[in-house]
Amino acid sequence: MKREEIIRRRQNENYDEGKAFIKNEGTRIAGKGFVVFATIVMIYNLYFQLRSQNLAILSIFFFYLGCESVGKYAVTEKKIKFIESVIAFIASLGFLIYYIMLTLG
Numbered sequence: 001m002k003r004e005e006i007i008r009r010r011q012n013e014n015y016d017e018g019k020a021f022i023k024n025e026g027t028r029i030a031g032k033g034f035v036v037f038a039t040i041v042m043i044y045n046l047y048f049q050l051r052s053q054n055l056a057i058l059s060i061f062f063f064y065l066g067c068e069s070v071g072k073y074a075v076t077e078k079k080i081k082f083i084e085s086v087i088a089f090i091a092s093l094g095f096l097i098y099y100i101m102l103t104l105g
Contacts, residue, residue, distance in 0.1 A: 034064060055099035062092035 038057050045053040066088030073081035 031064075031068065035061070052099060052102040055095045055102065059092050059095035059099060062088045062095060066092060 038061050042054045042057055045051065045057075066085045069081050069085035069088060072078075073085060
């Protein structure tokens with residue numbers, strides 16, 4: 001393709017690199033914020049000996065990591081990202097089941 005045709009097609013796609021950058025940056029910062037916040041809550045729970053509450057947080061955390069890995073796998077198609085997502089989802093399910101078992105008695 002000629003350079004002009006590529007530029008014209010790109011403009012017709014309605015793709016805004018600025019908006020994509022903002023979205024990606026927001027997602028990146030939100031992920032880091034989630035990890036920091038979850039860590040603070042887990043430390044609080046450990047301090048007050050609320051150990052079973054950490055299982056719920058860990059379940060949510062590993063589910064988040066699994067979803068993130070699925071997204072990366074969809075873009076890169078790297079097998080390691082698929083394996084990461086499966087491991088994260090299994091960990092999430094394990095923590096969730098253990099949490100439910102402890103809380104229900």
